[in-house]
Amino acid sequence: MTGAALTSSERAPGLLLGAGVRIGEDVLIGGHVIIHAGVKIGDGARVGDHAQIRDRAKVGPGATVGSFTSVDPGVEIGARASVQTHCYLTGGTVIEEDVFVGPGVTFANDDTMDRHPPETPLAGPVLRRACRVGAGAVLCPGVEIGKEAFVAAGAVVVADVPPRGVAMGVPARVVREVPDADLLERWR
Numbered sequence: 001m002t003g004a005a006l007t008s009s010e011r012a013p014g015l016l017l018g019a020g021v022r023i024g025e026d027v028l029i030g031g032h033v034i035i036h037a038g039v040k041i042g043d044g045a046r047v048g049d050h051a052q053i054r055d056r057a058k059v060g061p062g063a064t065v066g067s068f069t070s071v072d073p074g075v076e077i078g079a080r081a082s083v084q085t086h087c088y089l090t091g092g093t094v095i096e097e098d099v100f101v102g103p104g105v106t107f108a109n110d111d112t113m114d115r116h117p118p119e120t121p122l123a124g125p126v127l128r129r130a131c132r133v134g135a136g137a138v139l140c141p142g143v144e145i146g147k148e149a150f151v152a153a154g155a156v157v158v159a160d161v162p163p164r165g166v167a168m169g170v171p172a173r174v175v176r177e178v179p180d181a182d183l184l185e186r187w188r
Helices: none
Strands: 165-168 173-177
Touching: none
Parallel strands: none
Antiparallel strands: 165 173
């Protein structure tokens, strides 16, 4: 699907398009967006200009996929998650609800860089509820960012970050814990 910006509510209350594409009610889709077969986009989601959402990816209700972001096949983005502009979400990635991913974040899922047998499963990063990842961070294959954790801008995450951990640096190291005052419940 490409073209000018539109909302699903301008055309119908929710859409079921060809090839199993489902677009919920009140979805905003920017110009020149590409949506592949089997994609599901929840009610009230927003997809920025020039984004690409590939086969069987799921975008939860109220979630944002920023302009120029590429979402690989099978990626799951939870409700109210915010993925900012120019991000790359690799296959196998799971982003739970209320997660924030800053601009220019890159996810990886293949630690052999294609030097593996075809049957080898690839593992994308897993971002748990309400974690935050700063601009330009790189998340290596299979890492888990814990619930309410914080990854600083520019960090290269090569190992799991525990719940409420604050990680920064190259490679990223946990330096402290997210304080109670910064937890999502205080901001909703």
